[in-house]
Amino acid sequence: MALARSSDQGELRAAIEGLLRTWVDLDRQADNAARASREQAHRVARQLVGLRQPGLSGLADEVTGIGTLMSADVTRKLAEVRAPYVAEVHQLLGLLAPLHGVASVPPLAWSSAAVADLAGAFPAGFARDYVADLVKSVERSVTLELEAAGRVVSQPDVDGVMVALGSGFSDAHRAEGVALLRDAICHAVQRHGPQISDDAQLARLIWLKDPSGQNSWQITSNESVQTGHRCGVVCGGFTSSAALAKPIEALLEVAHERAGDLATFLSRNAGLSSSIGVHVSAQLARLEPGDASGYHGAGTGTRETRRDWVKARAFGLAEGRATVYGVAYDPIATGTDPGATLVFKKSGNDWRMVTCYPVGEPKPTDARLEDLT
Amino acid sequence: MIAMSQTFKAFFSGGFGQVDYEPDLYVEAVEEVLKTLADDETGGYQVLRDEFAAHIRESSFPPSSSLDSQWTTDEWLRDVWYDAFGPEPPPGDPYPVPTEHWGHLRQTDYMIYAVKDTPEHSSPGAAAWLERRGLTFGEVRAGVLRPAAECINVRPAPEGWFERLHDLVERGLREEQPGER
Structure with a gap:
């Protein structure tokens, strides 16, 4: 590839991912074709055997044999097609x-295009791990075309959500919880609120479109x-x-109990x-599967x-085409140590909540609520 | 220094550790450093900065996941240090990044998230941040878009790296991480 040497990191990644995705597609089609020819042969053979005519059983075996040969041929052809991709x-x-x-990266082994799994075609270490990580999420990942992102409506009006928020808190913490979320410094509702549709989340991840409409976003000429x-x-x-109220309620409960x-x-x-x-x-927050949803980069x-x-x-934004993918996930259902991250900042002697979002696992430096005194 | 202190964790978790989830908080945390250092009458912030340097020096900030290594974690921490405090390496860093790499051959999260082609499209604090580091908008953008083959964002782990880690473990300065034997 002539452009490769002058490509920046983003363009390289987009090219690698594009090639691998085409390749996975090709593999799937070839697999289907191989399976179809084998099944077709089996069907014909079964019919021949079903005729119970003397001399035909040998022919049935032969037909099955042809089917197997055909699928072997497709597989061999596939290996040939794969080689330049690899x-x-x-x-x-x-x-x-x-x-x-x-x-x-160590050189390719001469037979590498013939191995069964895509990642296995690459030398062990960085190259194989990289391909495996990408291929792993191909089936589950989605993207959003720019046109569709353009149609996603931003919702500057979050008042409805704000009103509904109160019902998630206990009487003891309602006023304080709602005040934390309504604070001008806090963007928990604007970015992680329940009013944001899946497409709006995806438009945020792939195209950096603010779901609340506060930050500018436009497609240039x-x-x-x-x-x-x-x-x-x-x-x-x-x-x-x-669900948004749950972790805040849990934190307020502990804070009041331990420190007043x-x-x-x-x-x-x-x-x-x-x-x-x-x-x-x-x-601690009593968050359950289904309480959270989102996307992580593939x-x-x-x-x-x-x-x-x-x-x-960033390369995709500059080019106006979708270059990255996201995998839909429920962090509470699939995380290894799920929960929510709440970030607070001190201003004067007061503390204000900046955000509250669901996570599959904490970061190494996050304080755990149960460890706080 | 073996374990991260609770106050260091708080300091890191509120902003510097947020880049993958809330890059706005990362950018804010970087831009607030100057003011915080200037207002640091009690020396509390200096204490946090010293602990940060110790974790880089002694490789005692654990990797975020089993897929990340101690070396790449330390390289990332050097980026965070640069974003926060500038090109002077953390005191005692055994593998300081050459000053001339920053912004040209090596890009940090602040450069990617906060510095755009023009001041209008960049974070409000970007102009001051660049000036203190002797860089321009154009230089940093050219660095971000530089051909990958010319960049040195993460250096290969140096000769004797594992021996160094083992030694630090033996001296009780860090905890051993999976995959280091």
């Missing part, structure tokens, strides 16, 4: 490797996207006002820091692949 992706991975702290919004490699939120009030509780635990991120486990298993993904997204 070579291409291998070359591009070689260019990406230094950005992953990997000095070089040369088909690129200008945005004032930021989003990481994950987006999503709570599926109901009651929220500010004292957070000041005591944050020590010298003027901000703190708290992990409230699903168990093929983002390491810090470096997350950077690849973010830069491929």
Whole structure:
């Protein structure tokens, strides 16, 4: 590929992922074709055997044999078709490797295109892991075309959600919980509220379109996207006002019980820091599967692949075409240590909540609610 | 330094650790550093900064997941340090990043999320951030879009890296992580 050497990280990642996705598609079609020819032969053979005519049983075996040969032929052809894909992706991975702290990618083995699984065609280590991570999520991942993202309606009016929020809290914590969420510094409802549709979440992740409409977003005359919004490699939120209230209610309950009030509780635990991120486990928050939904970037298993993904997204924004994919997930149902992250910032002697979002697992530095004193 | 102190965790979790989930909070945390250092009459922030340096020096900030290594985690922490405090490496860093790499051959999350082609499209704090680091909008954008083959974002782990980790474990300065033997 002539452009490869001059490609930036994002363009490389988009090219690698595009090739692998085409390849998976091709594989599936060839597989179907091979299976169809085998099944067809079996069907004919069964009919021949069913005739119970003397001399025909040998023919039935022969027909089955032809079917098997045909599928073997498709598989062999596939290996031939694969070879240039493998070579291409291998070359591009070689260019990406230094950005992953990997000095070089070992050469391809001569028979590598003939192995059964796609990742196995690549040398062990960085290249194989990279392909495996991408291929793993191909089947489950989706993207959104720019045109569809353009049609997603932003909802600047979150008042309805704000009103409904109250019902999720106990009488003891309702006023305080709603006040935290209504604070101008807080964007929990605007970015993680139940009013945000799946498409709006996806438009946020893939096209950086602010679901609340506060940040600017437009398609320019040369088909690129200008945005004032930021989003990481994950987006999503709570599926109901009651679910959003749950982790906040749990934190307020503990804060009041242990320290009398929220500010004292957070000041005591944050020590010298003027901000703190708290992990409230699903168990403590009573969050259940179905309470949260969202998308995480496809093929983002390491810090470096997350950077690849973010830069491929930026490349897509500049080009006006979808280059990255997201996998729909319910962090509460699928996470290894699920819950919600609540971030607070100190202002003066007061603490204000900045955000509250569901997660599959806490980050290493998050404070766990049960450990706070 | 073996375990992260509770106050360091709080300091990191509220902003520096948020880039994958809430990049806005990361950008804010980076831009607030100057003011926080200036207002730091009690020296509390300096204590947090010293602990941050110790975790880089002693590889005692654990990887986020089993797929990340201690080396790539440390390389990321050097990026966060640069974003927060500038090109002066953390005190005692055994593998300091050459100053001239920053913004040219090596990109940080702040450069990617907060610095765009023009000041109008960038974060309000970007101009000041760049000026303090001797960089321009154009240089950083050219760096972000530089051909991958020329970038040195994450260096390969140096010779003797595992021996160093084992030694730090033996001296009680860090906990061993999976996959280091």
